[in-house]
Amino acid sequence: MTTRTRFTVIGGYLGAGKTTLMVGLARYLKERHGRSVAVITNDQGHVLVDTEFASGAGLDVREIMGGCFCSTFPEFVKNARSIVQTTRPDVIIAEPIGTSTNILSSVVEPLRAQYPEEFDVAPFMVVVDATRAARLESGKRLIPAHQVKEAEYVLLSKIDRLDAGEVERAVQAVKALAPDARVVPYSSRTMKGMDDIASLVLSGERSVKSRPSEDHKRFAAEKSAMSWYSSTSRLVPSGRVDLYDLATSVLRAAADSFPVDDLAHVKVMVTSPKVGAKMSLVADSVQTDGVRGSRYLTEEARLVVNARVMAAPQKLGEIMRAAVGALPAKFELKVDEVTESCYSPRPETPMFFTGM
Ligand SMILES: Nc1nc2c(ncn2[C@@H]2O[C@H](COP(=O)(O)OP(=O)(O)OP(=O)(O)O)[C@@H](O)[C@H]2O)c(=O)[nH]1
Numbered sequence: 001m002t003t004r005t006r007f008t009v010i011g012g013y014l015g016a017g018k019t020t021l022m023v024g025l026a027r028y029l030k031e032r033h034g035r036s037v038a039v040i041t042n043d044q045g046h047v048l049v050d051t052e053f054a055s056g057a058g059l060d061v062r063e064i065m066g067g068c069f070c071s072t073f074p075e076f077v078k079n080a081r082s083i084v085q086t087t088r089p090d091v092i093i094a095e096p097i098g099t100s101t102n103i104l105s106s107v108v109e110p111l112r113a114q115y116p117e118e119f120d121v122a123p124f125m126v127v128v129d130a131t132r133a134a135r136l137e138s139g140k141r142l143i144p145a146h147q148v149k150e151a152e153y154v155l156l157s158k159i160d161r162l163d164a165g166e167v168e169r170a171v172q173a174v175k176a177l178a179p180d181a182r183v184v185p186y187s188s189r190t191m192k193g194m195d196d197i198a199s200l201v202l203s204g205e206r207s208v209k210s211r212p213s214e215d216h217k218r219f220a221a222e223k224s225a226m227s228w229y230s231s232t233s234r235l236v237p238s239g240r241v242d243l244y245d246l247a248t249s250v251l252r253a254a255a256d257s258f259p260v261d262d263l264a265h266v267k268v269m270v271t272s273p274k275v276g277a278k279m280s281l282v283a284d285s286v287q288t289d290g291v292r293g294s295r296y297l298t299e300e301a302r303l304v305v306n307a308r309v310m311a312a313p314q315k316l317g318e319i320m321r322a323a324v325g326a327l328p329a330k331f332e333l334k335v336d337e338v339t340e341s342c343y344s345p346r347p348e349t350p351m352f353f354t355g356m
Pocket residue numbers: 012013014015016017018019020021050097098127157158159160161186187188189265279280281282286287288289308
């Protein structure tokens with residue numbers, strides 16, 4: 001007899017906190033409940049900081065590149081099956097691209113309808129950055145508001161940065177858009193609320209919500225305004241390099257070049273056998289997401305940069321390329337073996353479309 005694998009899709013906008021939650025939740029479920037988690041990442045570009053971060057945390061990770069789960073559904077299911085066959089985790093968590101739309105109708109619903117023998121699909125969870133929840137009401141951006149409307153649970157992240165009144169206002173902003181969704185405030189930093197999320201993932205509660213797809217054309221302008229830059233480079237230090245200063249220098253180049261509201265998410269990761277550091281810029285907020293080993297780099301390392309910015313690809317490419325290219329002038333190191341991709345993705349073609 002085959003046992004079904006618990007399957008959780010965690011959506012939400014760029015920079016909301018999905019990957020941090022997946023990795024934190026995986027650790028929490030292992031330490032507190034003895035359960036194992038594998039993850040599926042999904043993004044544009046040829047190399048993903050998220051994948052490296054999750055595999056660096058010891059998780060079995062599969063990545064689906066270059067298109068949303070909705071347009072690569074068979075590959076998505078193939079990856080999930082391959083995870084089941086290789087590591088047999090208790091839970092699989094999938095993170096769709098931050099600009100994904102119609103995930104409930106194009107991914108969660110088909111998964112629960114077509115593979116009921118294999119996957120026990122948890123309610124669709126959408127992470128919302130509580131520090132930015134007020135913006136949901138402005139109606140300026142369609143995608144984040146649409147994602148919230150699809151949610152069965154809204155996981156309100158980063159509450160460590162807010163007081164109780166601000167958290168309550170964020171909850172109300174979410175409820176105004178999705179009165180049927182349950183809201184779970186939490187922090188990946190303090191772990192407040194993490195037990196509620198872990199209990200939900202481990203519960204027998206199933207995804208049941210149905211919502212017709214919204215016309216993809218509605219979101220086309222917002223998606224095509226965004227560009228994805230990814231690069232990898234080899235760093236060869238000739239002295240001692242401060243990893244914080246290095247990562248900050250790349251993030252600052254982006255912050256100085258684009259309006260705050262256009263900076264969806266810029267990630268910088270440096271890894272070597274001895275050290276690892278990851279930093280993120282979301283709008284005007286810079287955060288360090290974990291350091292392994294020393295703050296200083298003295299040996300050869302790999303630099304990965306992922307930037308998602310509302311800008312033309314050519315401009316984003318020029319600025320990020322210059323930011324990496326400027327490193328040898330600022331630090332005692334050489335940069336070589338650069339690989340790069342930068343583009344604005346073409347519109348998605350979902351396989352399952354329950355039109356509206
Ligand atoms: N203070 C605080 N920061 C958080 C929390 N959750 C995530 N972050 C930070 O928010 C930034 C973005 O987090 P990610 O987990 O990479 O966001 P994401 O949703 O996966 O972003 P994309 O992959 O670009 O869609 C990182 O700097 C995280 O450290 C939280 O609960 N509290």
